[in-house]
Amino acid sequence: MDYQIRVKLKQGQIFFGPGVARLLRGIERTGSLHAAAAEMGMSYSKAWRILHTAEQELGFPLVDRRTGGIGGGASRMTARGQAFLERYERFERELNASAEHLFADCFGDLN
DSSP: OOOOOOOOEEESEEEESHHHHHHHHHHHHHSOHHHHHHHHTOOHHHHHHHHHHHHHHHTSOSEEEEOOSTTOOEEEEOHHHHHHHHHHHHHHHHHHHHHHHHHHHHHGGGO
16 A cells, blocks of 8 residues: 655645646756756647746746747746745655655554
8 A cells, every 4th residue: 555645836726736846857957948848748838838827826937038049048947946946845855754654654554
């Protein structure tokens, strides 16, 4: 027996979760929203939409974007975006660690 926890943040609507976090880490790694979306098998328009929704709900930009042209486009996380992502990942890690202990306490004798 096992369990699963998916951490999603909301303010009326869900605006941030594992998918947005993965997208941001992909942008950090590739320097491109398009490339990060492609790695996830997600359309660019969907990636842009979920990123835009998160930024609207938070009230600050997560990513600085430079549109394409001769040198091509680029994206990078803002300092506030990086800090927010780190807080989300910390919350997720600590919640999972607490859940492991609680699960073992409640169901450990059944495994």
